Each structure stands twice: as structure tokens, then as C-alpha cells.
Amino acid sequence: MSFELLKNKRGQMEIPIITFIVIVAGLIILAPFVLKIMGSILTPFGSAVGNVTTEAGTNVAFIQTTFVNFWDWVILIAFTINVVMLVISAFLVNTHPIFLVMYIIFGIFTFIFAPMIKDILDKIYADPNFALQVSQLPITDFLREYLAIILLVIFFISGIIMYSKIRGGNQWTN
Secondary structure (H helix, E strand, C coil), X not given: CCHHHHHCCCCCCCCHHHHHHHHHHHHHXXXXXXXXXXXXXXXXXXXXXXXXXXXXXXXXXXXXXXXXXXXHHHHHHHHHHHHHHHHHHXXXXXXXXXXXXXXXXXXXHHHHHHHHHHHXXXXXXXXXXXXXXXXXXXXXXXXXXXXXXXXXHHXXXXXXXXXXXXXXXXXXXX
């Protein structure tokens, strides 16, 4: 691969909106499973250690609570980082109209497949086996509930950025 090809790809994700969806949906799908596994390990361990000393049981319960809160914030931070990277990618797209057309096409495919992803998320989050874990993830549940609206807003904002970049010409590039 030549240096010239690498130079033209600076700051661009290959398919930013699809990458965004895969990462966010993957984290939201994994959250109840990870919490269920950690709960099934730490709850009996905390009880057993709590029989030895109360302080040890309290410390294990603290670790479990911290992990649950940490996981919810990890998903929010990953979501925020993905939004920032998508906007940066929109700012750094090459100034050719075909990129906007491709972006719109990928966006249409995203909105075609988003209901399927939402159905999977709804089935997992409605499963009674994960009721405790889902109740411990309020931020993630909000993202899951309003995923379509959030995606539409993000897609619209990044599309406006790309369009303004194309309309403005090469003013932001060297």
C-alpha cells in the first residue's frame, strides 16, 4: 500500500454509522449477561466470605455494586465516544458528494436493520431471568428505549456536518 493511499484516508472510519451501531448494540446486548455472570459468582462468594468475617462480605458486596454502576457508565462513555468519533469522521470526510450519498445509503440500511436490533434488545431486556440486571442499568435502558430517536438525531447532525463540508469546499483541509 502506498503512502499516498494512507494520506488520503486520514481521520475517516470506513463505515462510521454501522460501526457505531455495532459497538453500541453489542455493549447493550452484553450488559445483562455480564451482570448475570458476575452476580452468580459474587453473590455466593460474598455470602460465603461474609460467614467468615462481616467486613469481607461487605467488601465483596461493595465490589459487586461498584461493578454494576461501572458497567452502566462504560456503556454511556462508549456511546459518547462513538458519537464524538462519528462527528469527527463527518468533519474529516473528503469533500466529494459521493461520500454524502454513500453516507445516506448506509444510513438507510441502518434504519432498516435498527428495528431488528431493537427487537433483540427488547427480548433480552424483557426476559424475567435478567430482571434484576436490567433494573440495575438505568442509563443503558434509556439508550435502548430511545435508540431509534437517538440514531436519527446523530445521523441527521453528522449528515448536516458532511453536507456543509461539501458545500464549503476544501476550507477545512490542506
